[in-house]
Amino acid sequence: MWPRRRVLALTLTLVAVAATALAAASAATTDTPKDTAAPLKWGPCPKEAAAPRLECATLQVPLNYSQPDGRQIEIAVSRLASDQPSKRRGVLFTNPGGPGAAGLIYPAALAALGMPKEVVDSYDLIGFDPRGAGRSSPVTCDLTAEQQERGAFPTYARSAADVTREATYARTVARQCTGSRSAWMLPHTTTANTARDMDRIRAALGERKISYLGASYGTSLGSVYATLFPTRGDRILLDSNLGPQGYDAGAFRLVAKGMEERFPDFADFVADHPEYGLGTTSRQVTAKFFELAKRLDDHPVGGVDGTMLRGRTLDGLYADTLWPDLAKTWQSLDQGKPVPPAAPPNAENSMAARLYVLCADTRWPTKTGEYQRDVAKDRLLYPKLGGSTANIGPCAFWPHTSYEQPVKIGDRGPSNILLVQNKRDPGTPLIGAKKLRWALGGRATMVTADEGGHGVYPFGRNTCANDAVTTYLVAGKLPAHDTTCAAERAS
Numbered sequence: 327m328w329p330r331r332r333v334l335a336l337t338l339t340l341v342a343v344a345a346t347a348l349a350a351a352s353a354a355t356t357d358t359p360k361d362t363a364a365p366l367k368w369g370p371c372p373k374e375a376a377a378p379r380l381e382c383a384t385l386q387v388p389l390n391y392s393q394p395d396g397r398q399i400e401i402a403v404s405r406l407a408s409d410q411p412s413k414r415r416g417v418l419f420t421n422p423g424g425p426g427a428a429g430l431i432y433p434a435a436l437a438a439l440g441m442p443k444e445v446v447d448s449y450d451l452i453g454f455d456p457r458g459a460g461r462s463s464p465v466t467c468d469l470t471a472e473q474q475e476r477g478a479f480p481t482y483a484r485s486a487a488d489v490t491r492e493a494t495y496a497r498t499v500a501r502q503c504t505g506s507r508s509a510w511m512l513p514h515t516t517t518a519n520t521a522r523d524m525d526r527i528r529a530a531l532g533e534r535k536i537s538y539l540g541a542s543y544g545t546s547l548g549s550v551y552a553t554l555f556p557t558r559g560d561r562i563l564l565d566s567n568l569g570p571q572g573y574d575a576g577a578f579r580l581v582a583k584g585m586e587e588r589f590p591d592f593a594d595f596v597a598d599h600p601e602y603g604l605g606t607t608s609r610q611v612t613a614k615f616f617e618l619a620k621r622l623d624d625h626p627v628g629g630v631d632g633t634m635l636r637g638r639t640l641d642g643l644y645a646d647t648l649w650p651d652l653a654k655t656w657q658s659l660d661q662g663k664p665v666p667p668a669a670p671p672n673a674e675n676s677m678a679a680r681l682y683v684l685c686a687d688t689r690w691p692t693k694t695g696e697y698q699r700d701v702a703k704d705r706l707l708y709p710k711l712g713g714s715t716a717n718i719g720p721c722a723f724w725p726h727t728s729y730e731q732p733v734k735i736g737d738r739g740p741s742n743i744l745l746v747q748n749k750r751d752p753g754t755p756l757i758g759a760k761k762l763r764w765a766l767g768g769r770a771t772m773v774t775a776d777e778g779g780h781g782v783y784p785f786g787r788n789t790c791a792n793d794a795v796t797t798y799l800v801a802g803k804l805p806a807h808d809t810t811c812a813a814e815r816a817s
Contacts, residue, residue: 363530371404372461375453377434381405387457387526389514399511401523402461403530404453406433408446416560417533418449418799419524421456423542423566425517425573426680428460429453436539440784444800449537456547457523458508458515458679465511467503467678474673475629478680480717482623482633484705486698493694493718500723503681513728515682517572521551521733525558535560537799541781542754545745546572549735549762552769556739561799564745565782567759570735570766574688575721577758579700581640582708582715584755588643589615589710591750591778595649602653604660615639615710618660628664635659636711638668643752644780681720688732690721697722737767744771744798744805746791750778763808771804776813788814 363385371382383405386398408414422432433451441451455462480496483489504512524547528536537560540548545564550572552559568577593611596604605611623632630638635656642652658665691697697718704712743766747759756774763772773795775788782788783795790811797803 361529363526365532366403366405366527366530368405371430372402374428374460375404375430375434377406377431377438379406379409380431380434381407382430384461385523385527385530387523389511391519391522399457399463400461401457401463401527402430402455403527404430404433406437406446406451406453408448408450410447413444413447414450415448416450416535416537417452417528417531418445418537418539419452419454419527420538421454421540421544421547423540423544424459424676424680425456425543425683426459426676426678427543428455428676430455430460436784442784442796442800445784445796448800450531452527452531452536454524454527456520456679456683458511458682459676463508463511464675465508465515465678465682466506466674467499467681468506469499469502469674469677473499474677475634475667477634477637477668478677478719479633479637479714480719482619482636482711482714483701483717484713486702488713489698489701489718490694493697493722496718496720497723499681500685500720503678503685503720504725506678508678512682512725513686513730515679516686516730517547517550517683518554518687518730518733520547520683521554524551525555528558534558537561537563539563539565539783539799541565543568543573545754545762549743549766550733552739552743553733553735559740559742561802562743563783563795563799564743564762565747565795566751566754566780567745567747567762568754569758569761572687572732573684575690577754578719579704579712579715580755580758581753582704582711583757584750584752585640585643585711586708587755588750588752588778589639591646592639592643592649592652595646596653596656599653602657604653604656614656614660618656622659627659627662630659630665633714634668636714640711640752641668643778645785646779685721685724686729689726690719690724692722694718694722735762735765737765737769739769741769741771741804743769744773744795746773746775746782746795748775748777748779748782748786748788751780752778753780772808773805773811774809775811790814 366383368381385401388394389397420432433453437446458465480492538548545567548564593608596611604614619632642648700716704716775791
């Protein structure tokens, strides 16, 4: 998940094999030597994932795919089976983002909240809790309630000294994670291993190929799967895209760029609603943001400081439907009134799983001075959030003994990947999608919507982009070339 990430497009609160890239690619062909697995035994879903027609099961997979007969962990899987057998063409794996987000309920949420019926009829929708998250061998960092409410964003640094102070907190969190009862999973809770788990699920389902729909971090998971298992992907949809390096330090810094690009949409909305008392022009609303953030840094209200305001504002930029609540939050804080906590119940596991994946997937900078230089730069480039997203975090203090190298995303494989992307996405900015599109080369086609927000399909309002995705998932027809869809305003 992105910081304290909900599956915001739904407006719900839901998310050591090789030492070289060549070895990682080789491992992909040996993860399932016989391409078979015991069939899944479907039954009722746990309470938090209970939904009509949704079935759940568990699957044992290797903790370490270089030792497939060694220690096993449990992966929780869900299925919303097509009720139109004559129209069913296969399975559609889903991932709502993250990392750290549970995904059991996601198929039911997609079907209930906007997935076109022809898509639901065409596939069994498959969800799963990725390893480390939810019901899939959950991990912990023993985060306190205060740490959970503080969220995933480092403190907004206004000076080099602020970065030094944040390093102490980041080191503390890293030590909690690496000293926790689930620390044995540290080297193995990775995007690559989650992709390998997906292929084990595919085998257990008895399917030769899978289709895939992944949003946000799910685009990184999907591109890694398509790289490790290029012949086992059918129709691959990547929505709101990270770059080919996944969610590394560079991607985290780019979130500040995304906020800068999206913020004017919200500022215009607030300016058109003077009842909030936050300004009547976009410039006034922007000035109010900086003034309120500075005031909360100096004098928090109900435990909410300027960093938390920035994080809540970013979350609220994910969808236009969240703007009224975000404006009311600003209004209350501006008046010195406390607001409800932002961290959802049971946030500890999702935050811990997020750290396990982010810090294991790539090596983040380890020198405090490097973060100090980045903060100074990004505070000027992206003043609303750059002092936070460029600041130091727990990954700077992560151990990397026996960790495999990241999977290198490339253009080898069939042309079966569709990228969809909003131009003004606050969480995964357009620049990352363009880099992923370039890395995938002839494997991919990209549809860009001239819209704001995080998430295009199926909850976005751009019918041009949505229709392109539905056509691909149902009929297998990709756009002839990369396409930009014009903005479509709500009536």
